[in-house]
Amino acid sequence: MAEYTSPELLTINAARLLRDGDVVFVGVGLPNLACNLARRTHAPNLVMIYEAGIIGAQPARLPLSIGDPTLVSGALSVCGMYDIFALYLQRGNVDVGFLGGAQIDRFGNINATVIGEYDHPKVRLPGSGGSMEIAAWANRCYIITPHQKRRFPEKVDFRTSAGFLSHRKEREEAHLRGGGPQAVVTDIGILQPDTNGELILTALHPNKTVEDAKANTGWGLRIASNLEFTEPPTERELTILRDELDPQRIYLKGGE
Amino acid sequence: MAEYTSPELLTINAARLLRDGDVVFVGVGLPNLACNLARRTHAPNLVMIYEAGIIGAQPARLPLSIGDPTLVSGALSVCGMYDIFALYLQRGNVDVGFLGGAQIDRFGNINATVIGEYDHPKVRLPGSGGSMEIAAWANRCYIITPHQKRRFPEKVDFRTSAGFLSHRKEREEAHLRGGGPQAVVTDIGILQPDTNGELILTALHPNKTVEDAKANTGWGLRIASNLEFTEPPTERELTILRDELDPQRIYLKGGE
């Protein structure tokens, strides 16, 4: 079995969740790599949209910021920021959004704003950016994150973006057009919402255990009755990632 | 004194009301000619905006419709219809609007919608177009119209756009950003609102009389105490209109 780093594992598993034809609202870093990997494997018709207003980018180099000029040159369309959020995201033209944050709680709510009290922050984080709307309006959301106890509290300090709130029913009653988080891809396995919207462990990566997952989760993590095991990264996936997509290992080096 | 047609008289008097630097929301026909005449005489920095989304047109031929392609080629800017109404008109970037209609009443309200009952129209007119917003939001509005009794009723059948409503106070209480109609230019003279917002005769054209005006107005037209007389069209004004702006007499032939 091939050797791989944790970011490679995350990226490959995120890529596999994408479907051909998906319109993806994507940031830089691992989500960008995951989309490009999916495009080169099972999802050649995937469309990448960036919050900077870029549709159908064809970057000639690895983009280093959400507004990298390489995303613009050769793109299919570029529009303003109001339009990208309104015509694309709010209107319902986005299938998939990627989210991240400092804390993800039991019901998939995310905190990217503040640790401690909002008015007297212990640690001030970057804030929502586009994530409040992505979480609400993209048809499906995926979260890519290292699996650490401090990142998975029972309840987030600040709800920057909505998962299932306190229960799937609460999200449904809010009439949000998007379906909420569909999977959290970690370096231990994959968490997915159950019928109540609670994140439970549905898959383990090779050589990882249920105990690894439980020990690194801040709530009493439940395990799916039909727990699955992810296929290890293939040589092909790793080759594309390493040779084509991030040859300088800017995002793929291990040790995050 | 030079001979001139009624449309020439209207156009020249409308042109004189424009100021250098004015941003004018303009339609085709006489308002377009008036703006171009003003640009060639006392208002070289006047900016013409068309509801089709055209800013700073430099037409090489006389535009025959509001969306004539000659208005686009060589313009300074072209934007969408939402933007032209929102960013320009609603935002307060338009100094002057031109209005017209089948009926103009004592307080400068205009009907461009229907003669008779709305649901069972005797004569169905084109409707508002942009005039509802122009009348409300342009800083100053001017109306160009032949002076006929049926066009000047005491009260319009349908209020397509707001003049001073029932009184200047009523308009002020509506907090509209624009100042309302400033002048109605007719082939007899000029009507302007008094302190109550009622249109009164403030100027007569050469060879016209107060009696002409009264006989052709559908309410008891009051006469300004300092009634003025307009300067007759000059040779220069007529020459520019006839030789440069409408050499084929599409809009300037007499007899309307």
Add this chain to the structure above:
Amino acid sequence: MSKVYSLSEAIAKFVKDGDLIYAAGFTHLIPFAAGHEIIRQRRRDLILARATPDLIYDQMVAAGCARKVIFSYMGNPGVGSLRIVRAEIEAGNLEWEEYSHFGMISRLQAGATGLPFMPMNPTAAGDLERVNSKYRQVIDPYSGEPVVVVPALKPDVAIVHVQRCDADGNSQIWGIIGEQKEAAFAAEKVIVTTEEIVDENVIRSDPNRTLIPGFIVDAICHVPYCAHPSYTQGYYDRDNAFYLQWDEISKNRESVKNYLDEWVYGVRDRQEYWEKLGEEVHNRLKVTPRLSEVVNYGSY
């Protein structure tokens, strides 16, 4: 799967009786060929929405396709009255729903942006809001003052004519862009008619010019001269003579019937229509080039 269809296939597949249609284009780029194809396919009970119904809806109403029009200015632009629509309304044969231009375009803006309504500052005119109950008010929570709102317009089908697009429907438009983008995003289905289908690289050379992304487009139809007697900036002129001629034709039903028989039912498609117009018209509407300066996007 290719989304490139002939116009007649696209109309057959995507336009149903009873649909709310928005054939876009403010004076410019009006998709007359699509209107004629709808007439030929004898669609019925359509709701026809456009800021300015223009000749295209006058003809569709004359042909019996519509049960209702939604508009903000019902005139023959630069000429005068829109005789057929007007007569049908005056006779009580046609439903209508009416806005100001800004109200109409705000409805599309709401539809396009996924909002339930769009606010507008008050105009105080009052009567249009009184007769059209879709105009409502909300109170601005910051000032306590009223704001006028109109509900989102979401056409079943938008038909949008463009200068050029690629085979996936990524579409570039210049000149008057009117409500082309908003109509496409507001609608459930989008039919793009285009003067040219170009290589994807032409589109990618200038992404800021692309107003409609291919993935919201359902059908792409290559229809040169689609807009006549309206025009396509840079491709051919507006046929002003026909707008004047229609004013005469539409004065009586017999001449309207003759027109439709000859120019709509009597031709197979737009190509035949264009050829039938003949050399004189072709030459009269020809345009000499006036090119944009290039811009440099840079190779990154």
Add this chain to the structure above:
Amino acid sequence: MSKVYSLSEAIAKFVKDGDLIYAAGFTHLIPFAAGHEIIRQRRRDLILARATPDLIYDQMVAAGCARKVIFSYMGNPGVGSLRIVRAEIEAGNLEWEEYSHFGMISRLQAGATGLPFMPMNPTAAGDLERVNSKYRQVIDPYSGEPVVVVPALKPDVAIVHVQRCDADGNSQIWGIIGEQKEAAFAAEKVIVTTEEIVDENVIRSDPNRTLIPGFIVDAICHVPYCAHPSYTQGYYDRDNAFYLQWDEISKNRESVKNYLDEWVYGVRDRQEYWEKLGEEVHNRLKVTPRLSEVVNYGSY
């Protein structure tokens, strides 16, 4: 009267202590030269609004120009934390007002379009709306459902960097256009900085490219390389190395002070700054051309 000023004249004339400033540009076209000039002129008590404060506001906050920031994402894009703004907020030295990106840009959209507020569909996240009382709700009069609203943002001064404009300020932008247009229309005063002042005929050759009309512009400043370390599409690349370097510099106040002394207070203007950056940087940021296809507007 000419509206062409040197940048230092324009800042002196149009930016006052206490003003609400919107230096526009989403990653692209950030007017760093204007930020540096504001620092050199020692403006105080500014309210600095931007979706992403970016390094420009980190530097202005470090220099003591600001009393408050308004933002929706406070990071060093592609690098990590925005250390100075973050530290000042954590220390309680800096007021802040916070939105999501869509909330922020909706505020500008309302300001630009002359509306008192803009509606947005609910996101249900709740906490940001709880801590920021400028978020309000109105009830959609059609469905009875709540809609979230934010009030218009009307900056005292917008600073907008563009690729090219004419001497009247008619400005063309391509690449990421972010909130450039909205900021200009929303603001009371508009300062345009430009890579090039071109002949009016260049602008008129492609009117659809003109996002900002000259008559809303108060000052036009010819400032090549204004955006460094941000970039101007087609003119020079983003200086990613500097974004990484700032992450180090901003770790302590001494190195920040040294940076400002050397690169802001220590140079007269952008030209001196650019020359000081030196050949290696110039070459590293050079861009080879990639030109748009032309379009034909036609001679009418």
